[in-house]
Structures are given as structure tokens and as C-alpha cells.
Amino acid sequence: MGNRQSGPFIGHVDGDAFYVSAERVRDRFLCGRPVGVISNQGYFVIAKSGEMKQCGITTGEPLPDAIKKCPNGIYVKRDFQWYEVVSKRMLEAVKLLSPQVEYYSIDELFFTVPKGDDPQRFAEKLRAHVMAEVGVPVTVGISRSRTLAKLIGDTAKPFGARAVCVEAAERAYLDEVEITDVSGIGGRRARRLATYGIKSCADYANADPRIIRQLLTVVGQRLWYELRGESVEPIRTSRPRHKILSRGGSIGRASADPVRVWSFVVRNLERFIEALQFHGLQPGRISLYILYRDDIERHAGTRLLAASDRFDVLLSAFKFCFQQCWLPGRLVARMHLFGTELQGDGYVQPGLFDPPDAKARAVAIAKREVNAELGRFAVRSAQTLFLNDIYSDEANNYESCDIQGKMVF
Amino acid sequence: MAEGVALSTQEVPSHLLEQPDIARRIFGEPGVREVRFWSNDRWPCLAVRHEGRFLLTRWGNRASNYSKLPRAGWVWKEDLRKQLWAGVETFPVTILANAGFESGVWYRVRRGIEGLLVNDERGKPVTYMLVEPASHYFRTMTRSNRMPALIGEVI
Numbered sequence: 109m110g111n112r113q114s115g116p117f118i119g120h121v122d123g124d125a126f127y128v129s130a131e132r133v134r135d136r137f138l139c140g141r142p143v144g145v146i147s148n149q150g151y152f153v154i155a156k157s158g159e160m161k162q163c164g165i166t167t168g169e170p171l172p173d174a175i176k177k178c179p180n181g182i183y184v185k186r187d188f189q190w191y192e193v194v195s196k197r198m199l200e201a202v203k204l205l206s207p208q209v210e211y212y213s214i215d216e217l218f219f220t221v222p223k224g225d226d227p228q229r230f231a232e233k234l235r236a237h238v239m240a241e242v243g244v245p246v247t248v249g250i251s252r253s254r255t256l257a258k259l260i261g262d263t264a265k266p267f268g269a270r271a272v273c274v275e276a277a278e279r280a281y282l283d284e285v286e287i288t289d290v291s292g293i294g295g296r297r298a299r300r301l302a303t304y305g306i307k308s309c310a311d312y313a314n315a316d317p318r319i320i321r322q323l324l325t326v327v328g329q330r331l332w333y334e335l336r337g338e339s340v341e342p343i344r345t346s347r348p349r350h351k352i353l354s355r356g357g358s359i360g361r362a363s364a365d366p367v368r369v370w371s372f373v374v375r376n377l378e379r380f381i382e383a384l385q386f387h388g389l390q391p392g393r394i395s396l397y398i399l400y401r402d403d404i405e406r407h408a409g410t411r412l413l414a415a416s417d418r419f420d421v422l423l424s425a426f427k428f429c430f431q432q433c434w435l436p437g438r439l440v441a442r443m444h445l446f447g448t449e450l451q452g453d454g455y456v457q458p459g460l461f462d463p464p465d466a467k468a469r470a471v472a473i474a475k476r477e478v479n480a481e482l483g484r485f486a487v488r489s490a491q492t493l494f495l496n497d498i499y500s501d502e503a504n505n506y507e508s509c510d511i512q513g514k515m516v517f
Numbered sequence: 518m519a520e521g522v523a524l525s526t527q528e529v530p531s532h533l534l535e536q537p538d539i540a541r542r543i544f545g546e547p548g549v550r551e552v553r554f555w556s557n558d559r560w561p562c563l564a565v566r567h568e569g570r571f572l573l574t575r576w577g578n579r580a581s582n583y584s585k586l587p588r589a590g591w592v593w594k595e596d597l598r599k600q601l602w603a604g605v606e607t608f609p610v611t612i613l614a615n616a617g618f619e620s621g622v623w624y625r626v627r628r629g630i631e632g633l634l635v636n637d638e639r640g641k642p643v644t645y646m647l648v649e650p651a652s653h654y655f656r657t658m659t660r661s662n663r664m665p666a667l668i669g670e671v672i
Binding site: 185497501 | 544545548621622623624625627653672
């Protein structure tokens with residue numbers, strides 16, 4: 109392996125306080141002031157500016173606690189439609205300079221450094237370019253693998269540009285980074301690694317690969333290569349087909365009302381079907397996850413007679429799951445609907461017992477066309493009528509998961 | 518708890534910023550200074566745009582010891598439709614604000630707040646802030662059942 113300075117090198121771009129920065133692009137009043145972006149229901153801080161971070165506010169902090177720590181902070185409602193505009197502008201700006209760009213998440217990109225370019229100078233150039241073209245501050249990290257690039261970038265925040273492409277220098281950085289800072293290594297895996305004395309990323313990179321494989325399978329082994337500077341995770345310029353599709357999230361004010369909670373299931377089902385139709389997919393199996401207050405979880409699934417994206421078929425299946433998951437008297441906090449065994453690409457295996465679907469198809473097409481013309485959820489299931497408070501706020505109709513094309517949520 | 522609004526000093530005529538009663542309301546570091554107007558100030562006032570002009574007016578009539586105008590700082594917007602102000606000459610104005618304050622929370626105001634301007638018995642302008650039932654979002658943020666009638670935006 110040795111020291112490889114000739115490339116190819118891989119970079120990571122990360123928007124600094126991205127939601128706040130996006131708000132400041134269109135609203136100069138917010139510049140220089142402590143700003144927090146508030147969640148769907150108006151209760152949690154989902155993003156904060158550097159000024160607000162200095163007051164000790166953390167992401168996910170309830171607003172009543174945040175205003176005590178930062179009484180002069182100004183709070184804005186989240187607007188994912190606008191954040192998508194800014195995110196896509198960032199993507200296009202990076203594409204102007206790099207031959208290969210992966211749209212990883214709403215505020216992160218991976219890219220390859222053009223052959224022959226000095227990585228440090230390219231990092232600084234890219235940072236300045238995004239600022240000039242888009243108006244958001246980003247941090248750029250460059251190294252020999254995407255995992256290293258992201259970790260190097262994290263050490264340079266905010267508004268940093270750092271390239272570390274020599275093994276000895278990489279290991280010096282990795283020595284200071286805990287293994288839990290790597291995406292995919294949570295508490296449980298970290299505890300397993302710790303029993304072998306693996307606590308830092310440097311420990312991980314220096315470990316016996318057979319132990320890594322034994323503890324964390326081939327996924328952990330790929331990470332081992334990445335931390336050693338061997339790029340094994342490719343830059344993906346287009347999103348691969350989904351293996352799982354999901355919609356859901358917090359229901360805002362927790363509720364033990366089965367009518368209201370079921371309305372949320374139907375609301376999320378309509379969003380789920382919209383996503384299925386966008387990707388041309390139909391699930392063969394669906395499942396429902398409900399999280400109650402006090403961290404009680406319930407999960408139920410069922411296989412469909414045949415893969416389908418039909419509202420009536422999926423509604424019936426989710427109703428069955430809901431009945432398995434429902435706990436009377438308990439407050440529901442959030443839910444997720446999942447679809448797996450996804451079929452698509454223009455052909456879906458029909459089943460022997462598919463119910464007639466001419467009418468269902470006609471209704472689905474009419475609904476889609478009306479909503480495309482008049483706005484999302486202009487036509488929706490009557491079973492969502494109990495959520496008029498949610499639908500009356502248009503900002504609730506667009507969430508981060510509705511931004512298409514990115515690799516992760 | 519006091520309601521309030523904040524207006525960037527860049528939007529206030531500079532000669533007014535030097536007046537003691539306005540200067541004492543200025544808050545913030547250089548570059549991000551704002552004038553804060555509080556409803557429970559000893560001289561509550563609001564900056565409004567009326568017929569194209571910038572005006573500083575009294576905020577409601579809580580503090581007056583002579584006027585018979587409603588003793589409040591705000592008016593339900595629906596009350597205008599009920600003609601509870603019939604017989605009084607009123608003028609719709611824009612209350613100039615970049616941020617509003619309710620129950621400890623500063624929230625962004627992008628285009629101003631609807632206001633109702635009346636002249637009191639001495640011909641002095643008084644502005645009432647128009648309010649409406651709080652949206653679910655605003656109520657969750659501030660725990661308030663009413664919210665300012667924002668111009669051209671929904672929170």
C-alpha cells in the first residue's frame with residue numbers, strides 16, 4: 109500500500125449548518141444572528157447556527173430548553189422545498205469542477221479530484237466555488253478513500269478545506285477519532301470492538317482483518333480497507349434501485365387516539381405510494397413500525413398476495429399490521445411504513461389471485477393527475493380528514509425524504 | 518409575558534435612531550442591530566408604514582390616561598368583519614417587523630404584520646396589532662392561542 113500521493117483522490121463536501129445556511133441565502137436578516145430551524149411540528153430544534161451552538165444548544169433540543177439557553181435566538185420554520193433547491197444548486201456547483209459526483213444526502217456530496225490537481229488546492233478552490241455560486245459555507249475533506257475524506261473533513265469544520273493523502277498523516281488523524289464517529293459503528297458494535305482493544309479509528313485500521321471480518325462481517329472489512337486508504341466504496345453518480353422503501357416519522361403531538369393515529373398511517377401510506385410510483389416499484393411485503401412514548405416499540409409485517417402499489421391493497425395490509433401494533437391507552441410518538449421485496453423496472457410478476465384493478469388504476473391515475481395540477485394532497489383519502497390541522501399547513505407536505513436522487517435520508 | 522417586535526436598524530430612518538426614546542430600544546452587536554418594541558414598555562410604540570410613509574405610533578391604548586379607545590394592544594381580525602369598529606375611522610397599515618416575540622420565542626417575520634391605525638381624541642395615531650387564531654405550528658412553538666396576522670406568509 110505505502111504512501112500514495114498521485115491519486116486518485118476522493119473528496120467529501122459537507123454543508124455547514126446547512127438548513128440555517130440555506131435560510132440565510134434567501135434571508136440576509138438572519139446572518140450574524142443565532143438562528144434555529146424548527147421541526148415539522150414546531151417543537152424541536154433540528155438545525156442551529158454556529159452562534160446558537162455556542163450557547164450549548166444541541167440538535168433535537170426541545171424549544172422550551174433552547175430558548176432558556178439562547179433567549180435571543182430567532183427560530184424559523186423548516187422548508188424542505190427550499191433546502192432541496194439549495195442542495196441541488198450545491199450539487200450542480202460541484203459537478204462543474206469534478207468529473208464524478210455522488211449526491212449522498214441533502215447536505216453532503218462525494219466527488220473525485222480531477223487527475224493532476226493538487227488535492228489541498230482543489231479543496232480550497234471547491235470551498236470558495238460553492239460559496240460564490242450557492243452562498244452556503246461548506247467544509248471539504250480529501251483523502252484516499254471516501255471514509256477517510258469524510259473523517260478528515262469533520263476535523264476541519266466549520267468552513268474548512270483539508271486534504272490528507274499520505275498514510276502516516278492519515279493515521280495521526282485517525283488516532284484522535286473514536287470508532288463511533290464512523291457511520292455504521294454504533295454503541296453495540298463499538299462495545300464488541302472494545303473487547304479487542306479497538307477504540308479509535310487507528311486501532312481499527314491496525315487491527316487483524318480476520319477479527320474485523322469475524323466481528324462485523326464483510327461490511328466491517330470494507331471499512332477496514334477504507335480506513336487504511338484503500339478505496340473500495342465507489343462513487344455512485346446515480347442512485348441504485350431501492351431495496352427498501354419507507355415513509356413515516358414523528359406524528360408531532362403524541363396521541364393515544366386510534367382514529368388520529370390511523371389517520372397518520374393513511375397519510376404516510378399515500379406518501380409511500382407516491383414514492384413507489386415515482387420509482388416504478390411495488391412491494392411484495394410491507395411492515396409497520398410504531399414507537400410509543402417510553403420507548404415501547406411494536407412492529408408487524410405481512411406478505412402481499414402479489415406485489416402491488418394499489419391503495420386498496422396496501423391499506424388492507426397496513427390495517428392488519430396496525431391492529432397487531434396497537435396498544436390501547438399508550439401514546440404513539442412516531443411510525444414508519446416499510447416496503448420490501450420490491451419489484452419494478454417495467455415488469456412486475458403478477459399473482460394468481462390479483463383482484464381486478466381497472467377501477468383502482470383509474471382512481472389512482474385521476475388522483476395523481478389532480479394532485480400534480482393542484483398540489484400535493486389536494487385529493488386524498490377521506491380517512492385523513494381527522495388531520496386537517498396537519499394538512500392545513502403546506503410546509504407539512506414536503507419533507508427531507510421527498511427529495512429524490514440522494515443516496516441516504 | 519410581553520409581546521414584542523424587532524426591526525432592523527437599517528429599516529429605521531437614521532435621525533430617529535438618535536432620539537433617546539428609540540436609542541434605548543436598540544439591541545445587538547454592530548452589523549446586526551435592531552430596535553425592539555415591547556408591548557409592556559412604559560411608552561409602547563410600533564413602527565408602521567402608512568400611505569407610503571414611515572411612522573412611529575403608540576402601540577394600542579393600554580397606557581393612556583385620557584383616551585377611550587379599546588384598552589388593548591391587539592384586535593382580533595375577525596372583529597373587523599363584525600364591524601365592532603363601525604363609527605371609528607380606521608386605516609389598515611403594515612406594522613414593520615423583521616421578527617416577532619411571543620412567550621419567550623423570537624420568530625421570523627418576513628413581510629410585516631397587519632395593523633389597524635386610529636387617531637385618538639387628540640389626533641395622535643394609535644396602532645393595534647391584528648391577531649388571528651394561532652396555527653397549529655405557532656401554538657406548538659409559543660403555546661399561544663393567538664398569533665399576529667402576518668402579511669403574505671404562514672407560520
